[in-house]
Amino acid sequence: MAHPTHQAGRGSAPFARVSRREHGYNMRQVDQFLDRAREYYDGWDPALPPVTSRDVRTVAFDPARGGYDPRAVDSALDRLEDAFAQRERDDLIAREGEQAWLTRIGRLSAVLRARLHREPGERFRRPRHRNAPGYNVQDVDALCNELLNYFEHDEPLSVDVVRRAVFREAKGPDGYEENQVDAFLDRVVELMATID
Structure with a gap:
């Protein structure tokens, strides 16, 4: 459990601290x-x-x-x-004008949406090794569906939902490769933080 601290300043911590055992x-x-x-x-x-x-x-x-x-x-x-x-x-x-910014986010958005338009269950690679940990396919696809609605149908979605996304574990071919999903979500956060 976190312990509250005083306001940040000389001799005090800027954040709460966990207990000495944590x-x-x-x-x-x-x-x-x-x-x-x-x-x-x-x-x-x-x-x-x-x-x-x-x-x-x-x-x-x-x-x-x-x-x-x-x-x-x-x-x-x-x-x-x-x-x-x-x-x-x-x-x-x-530096470069609003059109340069729109072009940049347009390109990134197109790349992200292309992956989101893949069939559920086919959006990311599967781990190569049978017992390698991966992310639950249904959990990841559910978030991808929310993102597709955000990007294409203006459905509200906080960038914090993406930042805090947690997926159940799946083994080997039953899951999506964690590194690829993480890299994709990193780009999604980059785009959402820029446009929101």
């Missing part, structure tokens, strides 16, 4: 990443390596006993990713 996120790694992202976003040091919305989406932290509550950190990272995605969109429009 594993949370390594606090030093989280703090360093967020400091670096904040400095880059605010433009404090132009010599810093860039931080992108994809960097925020894919960052991973080591587990640590008594670390930050992963739910609190993940929620903050989602908001940060959205802010970076919006800024990247605005920067692209300022």
Whole structure:
């Protein structure tokens, strides 16, 4: 169970922490990443390596006993990713015009929709090995159907539904290959964070 903390400031943690017996996120790694992202976003040091919305989406932290509550950190990272995605969109429009941005999201959307239009059960590869873990085909296809309605019929769908999607496990050919599904959903989140 997470323990509440005081407001962030000198001598206090910016996130709730899990109990000393539980594993949370390594606090030093989280703090360093967020400091670096904040400095880059605010433009404090132009010599810093860039931080992108994809960097925020894919960052991973080591587990640590008594670390930050992963739910609190993940929620903050989602908001940060959205802010970076919006800024990247605005920067692209300022540099190259709105048509360049529309062309870019149009291409990505076309690629994603092409996969979504595949027959249920055929949207992703099956694991090669008989006992390899995979994602339950029906669970993944159900989310794909929601995404198709979002992209083509303007049905409401929060990007957080995609970020938090959890699928039952399936073995070997009974499931979809996890890496391929994850890569696809990563691109979906990238697009949704940009256009929402």
